Amino acid sequence: xxxxxxxxxxxxxxxxxxxxxxxxxxxxxxxxxxxxxxxxxxxxxxxxxxxxxxxxxxxxxxxxxxxxxxxxxxxxxxxxxxxxxxxxxxxxxxxxxxxxxxxxxxxxxxxxxxxxxxxxxxxxxxxxxxxxxxxxxxxxxxxxxxxxxxxxxxxxxxxxxxxxxxxxxxxxxxxxxxxxxxxxxxxxxxxxxxxxxxxxxxxxxxxxxxxxxxxxxxxxxxxxxxxxxxxxxxxxxxxxxxxxxxxxxxxxxxxxxxxxxxxxxxxxxxxxxxxxxxxxxxxxxxxxxxxxxxxxxxxxxxxxxxxxxxxxxxxxxxxxxxxxxxxxxxxxxxxxxxxxxxxxxxxxxxxxxxxxxxxxxxxxxxxxxxxxxxxxxxxxxxxxxxxxxxxxxxxxxxxxxxxxxxxxxxxxxxxxxxxxxxxxxxxxxxxxxxxxxxxxxxxxxxxxxxxxxxxxxxxxxxxxxxxxxxxxxxxxxxxxxxxxxxxxxxx
Amino acid sequence: xxxxxxxxxxxxxxxxxxxxxxxxxxxxxxxxxxxxxxxxxxxxxxxxxxxxxxxxxxxxxxxxxxxxxxxxxxxxxxxxxxxxxxxxxxxxxxxxxxxxxxxxxxxxxxxxxxxxxxxxxxxxxxxxxxxxxxxxxxxxxxxxxxxxxxxxxxxxxxxxxxxxxxxxxxxxxxxxxxxxxxxxxxxxxxxxxxxxxxxxxxxxxxxxxxxxxxxxxxxxxxxxxxxxxxxxxxxxxxxxxxxxxxxxxxxxxxxxxxxxxxxxxxxxxxxxxxxxxxxxxxxxxxxxxxxxxxxxxxxxxxxxxxxxxxxxxxxxxxxxxxxxxxxxxxxxxxxxxxxxxxxxxxxxxxxxxxxxxxxxxxxxxxxxxxxxxxxxxxxxxxxxxxxxxxxxxxxxxxxxxxxxxxxxxxxxxxxxxxxxxxxxxxxxxxxxxxxxxxxxxxxxxxxxxxxxxxxxxxxxxxxxxxxxxxxxxxxxxxxxxxxxxxxxxxx
Numbered sequence: 001x002x003x004x005x006x007x008x009x010x011x012x013x014x015x016x017x018x019x020x021x022x023x024x025x026x027x028x029x030x031x032x033x034x035x036x037x038x039x040x041x042x043x044x045x046x047x048x049x050x051x052x053x054x055x056x057x058x059x060x061x062x063x064x065x066x067x068x069x070x071x072x073x074x075x076x077x078x079x080x081x082x083x084x085x086x087x088x089x090x091x092x093x094x095x096x097x098x099x100x101x102x103x104x105x106x107x108x109x110x111x112x113x114x115x116x117x118x119x120x121x122x123x124x125x126x127x128x129x130x131x132x133x134x135x136x137x138x139x140x141x142x143x144x145x146x147x148x149x150x151x152x153x154x155x156x157x158x159x160x161x162x163x164x165x166x167x168x169x170x171x172x173x174x175x176x177x178x179x180x181x182x183x184x185x186x187x188x189x190x191x192x193x194x195x196x197x198x199x200x201x202x203x204x205x206x207x208x209x210x211x212x213x214x215x216x217x218x219x220x221x222x223x224x225x226x227x228x229x230x231x232x233x234x235x236x237x238x239x240x241x242x243x244x245x246x247x248x249x250x251x252x253x254x255x256x257x258x259x260x261x262x263x264x265x266x267x268x269x270x271x272x273x274x275x276x277x278x279x280x281x282x283x284x285x286x287x288x289x290x291x292x293x294x295x296x297x298x299x300x301x302x303x304x305x306x307x308x309x310x311x312x313x314x315x316x317x318x319x320x321x322x323x324x325x326x327x328x329x330x331x332x333x334x335x336x337x338x339x340x341x342x343x344x345x346x347x348x349x350x351x352x353x354x355x356x357x358x359x360x361x362x363x364x365x366x367x368x369x370x371x372x373x374x375x376x377x378x379x380x381x382x383x384x385x386x387x388x389x390x391x392x393x394x395x396x397x398x399x400x401x402x403x404x405x406x407x408x409x410x411x412x413x414x415x416x417x418x419x420x421x422x423x424x425x426x427x428x429x430x431x432x433x434x435x436x437x438x439x440x441x442x443x444x445x446x447x448x449x450x451x452x453x454x455x456x457x458x459x460x461x462x463x464x465x466x467x468x469x470x471x472x473x474x475x476x477x478x479x480x481x482x483x484x485x486x487x488x489x490x491x
Numbered sequence: 492x493x494x495x496x497x498x499x500x501x502x503x504x505x506x507x508x509x510x511x512x513x514x515x516x517x518x519x520x521x522x523x524x525x526x527x528x529x530x531x532x533x534x535x536x537x538x539x540x541x542x543x544x545x546x547x548x549x550x551x552x553x554x555x556x557x558x559x560x561x562x563x564x565x566x567x568x569x570x571x572x573x574x575x576x577x578x579x580x581x582x583x584x585x586x587x588x589x590x591x592x593x594x595x596x597x598x599x600x601x602x603x604x605x606x607x608x609x610x611x612x613x614x615x616x617x618x619x620x621x622x623x624x625x626x627x628x629x630x631x632x633x634x635x636x637x638x639x640x641x642x643x644x645x646x647x648x649x650x651x652x653x654x655x656x657x658x659x660x661x662x663x664x665x666x667x668x669x670x671x672x673x674x675x676x677x678x679x680x681x682x683x684x685x686x687x688x689x690x691x692x693x694x695x696x697x698x699x700x701x702x703x704x705x706x707x708x709x710x711x712x713x714x715x716x717x718x719x720x721x722x723x724x725x726x727x728x729x730x731x732x733x734x735x736x737x738x739x740x741x742x743x744x745x746x747x748x749x750x751x752x753x754x755x756x757x758x759x760x761x762x763x764x765x766x767x768x769x770x771x772x773x774x775x776x777x778x779x780x781x782x783x784x785x786x787x788x789x790x791x792x793x794x795x796x797x798x799x800x801x802x803x804x805x806x807x808x809x810x811x812x813x814x815x816x817x818x819x820x821x822x823x824x825x826x827x828x829x830x831x832x833x834x835x836x837x838x839x840x841x842x843x844x845x846x847x848x849x850x851x852x853x854x855x856x857x858x859x860x861x862x863x864x865x866x867x868x869x870x871x872x873x874x875x876x877x878x879x880x881x882x883x884x885x886x887x888x889x890x891x892x893x894x895x896x897x898x899x900x901x902x903x904x905x906x907x908x909x910x911x912x913x914x915x916x917x918x919x920x921x922x923x924x925x926x927x928x929x930x931x932x933x934x935x936x937x938x939x940x941x942x943x944x945x946x947x948x949x950x951x952x953x954x955x956x957x958x959x960x961x962x963x964x965x966x967x968x969x970x971x972x973x974x975x976x977x978x979x980x981x982x
Contacts, residue, residue: 140676147631215732237707462946476963
């Protein structure tokens with residue numbers, strides 16, 4: 001007989017305790033093999049003076065069980081309270097946000113009757129590091145970072161998820177026609193990972209066209225894997241147009257720890273009235289069961305829930321006199337699901353999930369330890385120059401070109417100047433608007449591609465400082481295996 | 492009597508000449524006051540050896556007339572041909588891309604029968620500078636730049652457009668809850684500009700929620716102004732869900748020069764058959780007429796076109812046996828519009844535009860010279876530290892902390908280390924995944940906020956070089972008017 005899997009459960013605030021009770025009741029009746037540790041998070045913890053809303057001891061439980069089923073919480077009004085989700089995500093490196101966006105036509109109103117899309121969003125990189133600098137009077141900068149191991153992890157997760165959940169296709173969106181180095185890396189790694197999953201179809205779209213297709217004909221998509229920013233925007237678009245925001249669960253997956261929840265909030269005004277819909281949390285729990293290898297139980301719960309939805313037994317939020325038959329409360333809805341355990345939906349599509357051989361080999365965790373953060377490939381890295389960025393507002397591009405050429409020397413020479421990515425010296429156009437934020441590219445005196453040293457770069461900065469330039473930043477230029485690892489300005 | 496306005500016209504490739512002829516015929520019959528200069532662009536120019544597809548002499552015409560009505564062109568297969576639109580945009584600083592996305596229910600099929608949204612996309616900044624660097628074995632970087640003058644121009648254009656086109660509301664989307672400095676600047680400047688237009692309603696949404704609402708209930712939006720990346724994605728989403736990609740025109744607006752076109756391509760297979768739909772280019776020409784202050788003529792053309800569409804006189808691409816009455820060719824469609832000049836639509840909403848007092852005071856150009864690129868505000872800028880980024884893969888965050896502390900000296904000291912935006916030293920979490928891309932923050936020895944000099948920063952680099960560190964970049968830390976102009980890592 002299969003062993004129980006330990007999980008950590010938090011009952012949360014507002015409607016949290018009611019929907020968690022309903023969810024756990026259904027899981028138990030369905031035969032889920034769970035050992036539950038309960039922790040306290042949320043409002044009372046915040047108000048007791050813990051700015052993260054979760055006690056250090058609770059982290060120990062998460063480290064022990066590695067699986068967190070979380071009800072919604074209430075963050076108190078006023079400053080100084082940190083987002084609990086951000087804290088958990090950052091602490092445990094939850095790199096994947098997974099959100100199924102499904103329409104339940106004709107039982108829930110939607111403009112897109114055929115839609116069953118899962119958004120897999122990279123959750124740690126891109127512009128969400130929030131690494132920002134105001135550099136001049138006029139110009140601010142945010143760093144977008146895309147890493148190979150971060151991209152490998154999210155792409156591999158998307159394909160593993162597709163396999164465990166009986167999905168047939170994974171689509172990737174990037175803007176690699178413009179961002180050839182960062183989004184280009186994401187696309188390249190996606191292709192590499194996809195090659196290891198010949199049983200799963202794969203495709204790539206430029207994000208603008210892909211987003212247009214996703215929002216117009218979502219029926220053509222299955223699993224979609226995205227860098228953080230595109231995923232943020234398009235997971236909200238997909239959930240909204242499916243019409244099922246109140247019924248959706250989501251997962252946040254890390255290499256060792258994963259968290260499952262509803263996407264809605266704690267709705268304090270509905271608390272304690274036995275009216276809340278437990279479906280979002282229940283579908284989060286279904287994802288959890290698949291993750292821990294209990295796909296058989298997950299399918300049993302999910303199909304009974306679908307059968308309940310289509311028999312017209314609805315909580316108030318979904319109730320619609322045209323499509324519903326019986327308006328019920330939280331507990332009665334849970335009983336309705338329990339009474340249908342073992343049934344399949346008749347109109348909606350039934351689900352099936354793969355079951356793992358043990359308690360921890362589901363959609364997310366089995367591959368995490370096996371080379372996901374790939375051993376670095378051996379590459380040859382050669383410094384070939386530096387971009388010296390200046391805050392300067394004393395004239396034209398040609399004026400600056402003349403002034404900066406005076407910094408040449410010690411094996412470095414100025415090759416070009418750009419402003420906001422457009423080359424303005426030598427040979428710029430007079431119509432180009434120039435901000436006070438200039439990029440001066442220095443390369444080896446022998447020409448582009450010749451080696452330069454870090455000491456030469458430090459020397460250039462010393463000369464720039466002595467000449468009174470306000471250099472605001474530098475970016476070194478490297479070749480990797482002989483190929484430039486930097487972009488050229490547009491002419 | 493009003494003077495004629497000189498414009499530059501290019502007839503383009505494929506269906507271009509036919510739809511341009513139809514468009515110019517309608518404009519003439521409507522009484523547009525134009526002096527036309529014709530230039531050649533596109534396939535023949537490319538194949539004659541001009542890699543930009545436009546001859547230097549043609550630029551002179553654009554500089555003279557400042558208004559460009561452009562038919563679609565064909566870029567030859569094979570490498571080395573530069574995008575003509577990118578060349579024109581970069582050369583003349585066309586900072587605004589304007590795309591009306593309108594549904595014409597019940598005459599053109601759409602899931603969103605009530606939709607009349609104009610996307611105003613910033614077109615020069617954000618991640619589209621394509622300023623990218625591969626910095627380590629694992630990590631790539633793209634710079635996102637948002638400037639105050641760039642943001643002022645686009646926001647002001649959006650409100651001027653709203654006024655000239657009889658629009659009531661301008662909505663802004665940003666992600667300033669995460670990107671407080673860059674997107675925060677965009678939002679702040681939007682609010683500042685909005686205050687100067689009390690006759691126009693304004694609102695701001697976080698881009699994820701805003702995108703979800705736009706794609707689900709576009710009827711709630713009017714003019715939407717967006718930073719470049721969000722605008723790229725959401726202008727395609729909006730055009731697609733309106734169902735009218737083949738009927739849409741767009742404008743690219745600069746401080747001195749503006750370009751108007753259809754959003755579709757040159758469709759070579761349809762060329763020379765008198766079947767193509769001239770509507771996209773015609774609606775581009777309508778935007779041009781408003782821009783040059785001939786709003787009366789623009790409305791006359793646009794309303795006659797709407798009346799034609801709803802009378803069921805349709806070209807093949809729109810023809811649908813349920814909604815159409817007569818399938819016509821390009822010339823016949825143009826005649827059908829001409830014969831309805833002076834008529835208003837009966838079911839669709841009629842348009843009205845403001846007319847300028849002279850030939851150049853329409854939606855885009857009148858304000859361009861009057862302080863758009865605002866004189867820099869006086870701010871006090873103080874260097875207070877530097878982020879030294881290292882490529883390093885020799886141990887843990889604590890190991891690196893010990894090694895880097897050896898660079899302290901000459902008035903600088905290490906304050907913290909972060910990896911991908913998460914603080915990892917001192918006091919990090921063991922679960923945080925660390926790439927080979929580290930940010931070491933140095934501040935003045937007297938503590939955060941104390942002044943440091945550029946010479947001190949150059950000295951730090953010299954010590955790092957001598958110690959054998961591969962520093963990959965630096966970002967200086969500045970206070971502006973005493974407030975930090977840089978973000979702190981998440982703990």
